Amino acid sequence: xxxxxxxxxxxxxxxxxxxxxxxxxxxxxxxxxxxxxxxxxxxxxxxxxxxxxxxxxxxxxxxxxxxxxxxxxxxxxxxxxxxxxxxxxxxxxxxxxxxxxxxxxxxxxxxxxxxxxxxxxxxxxxxxxxxxxxxxxxxxxxxxxxxxxxxxxxxxxxxxxxxxxxxxxxxxxxxxxxxxxxxxxxxxxxxxxxxxxxxxxxxxxxxxxxxxxxxxxxxxxxxxxxxxxxxxxxxxxxxxxxxxxxxxxxxxxxxxxxxxxxxxxxxxxxxxxxxxxxxxxxxxxxxxxxxxxxxxxxxxxxxxxxxxxxxxxxxxxxxxxxxxxxxxxxxxxxxxxxxxxxxxxxxxxxxxxxxxxxxxxxxxxxxxxxxxxxxxxxxxxxxxxxxxxxxxxxxxxxxxxxxxx
Amino acid sequence: xxxxxxxxxxxxxxxxxxxxxxxxxxxxxxxxxxxxxxxxxxxxxxxxxxxxxxxxxxxxxxxxxxxxxxxxxxxxxxxxxxxxxxxxxxxxxxxxxxxxxxxxxxxxxxxxxxxxxxxxxxxxxxxxxxxxxxxxxxxxxxxxxxxxxxxxxxxxxxxxxxxxxxxxxxxxxxxxxxxxxxxxxxxxxxxxxxxxxxxxxxxxxxxxxxxxxxxxxxxxxxxxxxxxxxxxxxxxxxxxxxxxxxxxxxxxxxxxxxxxxxxxxxxx
Numbered sequence: 001x002x003x004x005x006x007x008x009x010x011x012x013x014x015x016x017x018x019x020x021x022x023x024x025x026x027x028x029x030x031x032x033x034x035x036x037x038x039x040x041x042x043x044x045x046x047x048x049x050x051x052x053x054x055x056x057x058x059x060x061x062x063x064x065x066x067x068x069x070x071x072x073x074x075x076x077x078x079x080x081x082x083x084x085x086x087x088x089x090x091x092x093x094x095x096x097x098x099x100x101x102x103x104x105x106x107x108x109x110x111x112x113x114x115x116x117x118x119x120x121x122x123x124x125x126x127x128x129x130x131x132x133x134x135x136x137x138x139x140x141x142x143x144x145x146x147x148x149x150x151x152x153x154x155x156x157x158x159x160x161x162x163x164x165x166x167x168x169x170x171x172x173x174x175x176x177x178x179x180x181x182x183x184x185x186x187x188x189x190x191x192x193x194x195x196x197x198x199x200x201x202x203x204x205x206x207x208x209x210x211x212x213x214x215x216x217x218x219x220x221x222x223x224x225x226x227x228x229x230x231x232x233x234x235x236x237x238x239x240x241x242x243x244x245x246x247x248x249x250x251x252x253x254x255x256x257x258x259x260x261x262x263x264x265x266x267x268x269x270x271x272x273x274x275x276x277x278x279x280x281x282x283x284x285x286x287x288x289x290x291x292x293x294x295x296x297x298x299x300x301x302x303x304x305x306x307x308x309x310x311x312x313x314x315x316x317x318x319x320x321x322x323x324x325x326x327x328x329x330x331x332x333x334x335x336x337x338x339x340x341x342x343x344x345x346x347x348x349x350x351x352x353x354x355x356x357x358x359x360x361x362x363x364x365x366x367x368x369x370x371x372x373x374x375x376x377x378x379x380x381x382x383x384x385x386x387x388x389x390x391x392x393x394x395x396x397x398x399x400x401x402x403x404x405x
Numbered sequence: 406x407x408x409x410x411x412x413x414x415x416x417x418x419x420x421x422x423x424x425x426x427x428x429x430x431x432x433x434x435x436x437x438x439x440x441x442x443x444x445x446x447x448x449x450x451x452x453x454x455x456x457x458x459x460x461x462x463x464x465x466x467x468x469x470x471x472x473x474x475x476x477x478x479x480x481x482x483x484x485x486x487x488x489x490x491x492x493x494x495x496x497x498x499x500x501x502x503x504x505x506x507x508x509x510x511x512x513x514x515x516x517x518x519x520x521x522x523x524x525x526x527x528x529x530x531x532x533x534x535x536x537x538x539x540x541x542x543x544x545x546x547x548x549x550x551x552x553x554x555x556x557x558x559x560x561x562x563x564x565x566x567x568x569x570x571x572x573x574x575x576x577x578x579x580x581x582x583x584x585x586x587x588x589x590x591x592x593x594x595x596x597x598x599x600x601x602x603x604x605x606x607x608x609x610x611x612x613x614x615x616x617x618x619x620x621x622x623x624x625x626x627x628x629x630x631x632x633x634x635x636x637x638x639x640x641x642x643x644x645x646x647x648x649x650x651x652x653x654x655x656x657x658x659x660x661x662x663x664x665x666x667x668x669x670x671x672x673x
Contacts, residue, residue: 015539023539023540024537024539024540025508025535025536025537025540026535026537027463027464027534027535027558027560027582028537028557028558028559028560028562028563028571028582029464029560029561029562029582029585029586030562031537031560031562031563031567032562032563032564032567033562171470171474172460172461172474177461178461180463181461181462181463184463184464185463185464185465185466185587188464188585188586188587189585189586189587189590190585191562191585192585287509287512287513288507288508288509288512288535289461289509290461290463291535296509298509298513300513301482301483301484301510301513302459302483302509302510302511302512302513302514303459303460303477303482303509303510304460304461304509
């Protein structure tokens with residue numbers, strides 16, 4: 001077996017701190033619900049019955065394990081390191097988001113809460129939440145920025161078909177951060193009956209830890225699949241980072257493998273120099289938003305900035321606190337890909353492999369292609385293909401993606 | 406004795422309840438804020454809470470969200486709020502001023518720089534909606550060194566052991582959140598408030614002011630009968646929003662809205 005770090009990486013602490021990041025910066029009304037959720041989760045995560053129920057759902061309902069696919073034509077086209085794609089797009093509902101919602105739905109059931117709420121950006125988390133709610137007979141309300149509703153209509157319709165109520169959020173920048181504000185307002189009002197299924201490794205403790213644990217199945221499978229296929233661990237992991245759940249899920253099981261490099265790819269939007277991006281780890285500074293201390297896009301006065309990305313799922317001014325910690329530790333490097341680079345990668349992967357990635361995942365593909373070209377053919381790169389791109393067809397067509405050569 | 410403690414002790418001594426008001430600094434303009442505060446004092450306010458606008462006010466209902474948006478549209482920053490406080494203190498030496506808002510603007514300025522400037526501006530206390538006691542050590546120590554109270558909130562969901570912990574470190578007063586919900590919510594239940602305040606009194610001698618969901622003289626009277634005072638905010642934000650294009654009419658409107666509230670809590 002490959003060498004592992006000793007002592008192993010261990011975070012967060014009991015207060016939900018990843019180094020100086022994380023914590024629980026919420027209105028007092030939510031304090032008890034978060035304590036109760038933490039305590040229940042800490043009991044259940046080691047409970048054999050719970051683990052088995054989760055494993056069965058992941059296998060029989062979500063469709064796991066997902067393949068680790070060697071993209072041979074893409075590798076040949078790029079001309080460098082071997083590119084593997086972790087096919088989270090093949091999960092039920094088309095993205096990694098359901099790994100988490102299946103787990104949190106089991107928690108909601110255990111807590112006896114008949115209602116779940118969620119925020120969503122691209123709509124993938126909203127669909128994943130509406131799906132598990134339908135399956136378990138839970139009432140479901142999803143908050144979505146009005147701007148995102150415009151650009152992700154397909155997912156809005158899917159959520160409604162699943163029986164969820166989709167609430168358009170008109171405040172602020174009308175995107176993911178505002179949807180999260182509105183979800184917090186709903187939760188504070190209905191906290192006795194409602195579980196808030198946060199969709200990323202973000203928010204107050206225990207969400208960053210809990211969502212990471214639910215998503216870590218991505219990295220656990222990838223690790224075993226790479227050892228099986230190649231007889232060794234990969235040299236590099238690449239994943240896109242908005243809130244950062246698909247990246248955290250892939251990275252976490254490898255954190256003690258010193259030989260495995262990791263790169264999170266943020267949304268550079270129109271370019272990091274333009275201020276029209278969503279790259280807090282590249283161009284932001286630490287602050288407090290949505291219950292967590294983490295890197296944020298903020299003004300000199302501490303107001304949260306409006307962000308821009310072609311992909312709704314990355315259009316968020318914060319990032320999960322564990323990513324902030326891993327950045328400061330230097331364990332993970334955070335790069336960025338522009339809208340244009342992501343769109344080009346979207347087209348390339350369609351033509352080279354017959355796979356349509358989500359625009360979010362396209363950011364990771366774009367950066368990984370550039371990096372693979374700089375590396376020898378003996379290197380192995382795993383790219384997390386976090387979701388499929390059907391939802392993005394209208395956006396891509398609107399930007400001229402249909403006229404690609 | 407701090408202005409907050411002095412004012413609340415005075416009201417207690419008189420057997421009267423305290424009236425606190427919340428408006429957002431810079432709503433609808435920075436120039437409108439000091440005249441608005443003076444009008445509230447004339448209308449009967451004992452403590453003025455001055456909102457620090459924030460881009461993501463996650464505990465606020467629509468009325469105060471909009472007041473924050475109006476202020477931010479004018480580019481109002483924490484430094485401007487401190488200037489407004491300074492200007493108010495020049496014309497009113499006695500009324501306690503409490504800044505209320507979210508943590509990030511203070512964090513960005515730095516606790517030490519903020520505490521120094523707030524104390525110099527004549528600010529008496531700070532309420533930070535998203536700074537629970539577990540996360541508050543550094544802020545409270547720094548503020549206390551400058552004579553500023555960090556005022557904590559207790560909610561209907563706060564369990565007894567936690568309320569004891571909050572009470573043990575609280576100063577100034579305790580802000581009791583009247584309901585599960587956002588500011589300006591319309592499902593206030595006076596019996597719930599009575600139970601909550603009674604539970605809080607069992608663990609603290611500090612004055613208890615109740616806010617969220619108090620919209621008129623009648624609800625103020627009912628809640629004040631069961632606490633040391635009440636806080637009104639969303640209704641004031643609505644009154645200001647309706648006059649955003651004619652801010653010269655705001656002071657008279659606020660004063661005439663508040664006066665019957667004052668009378669109601671004094672009559673009981």
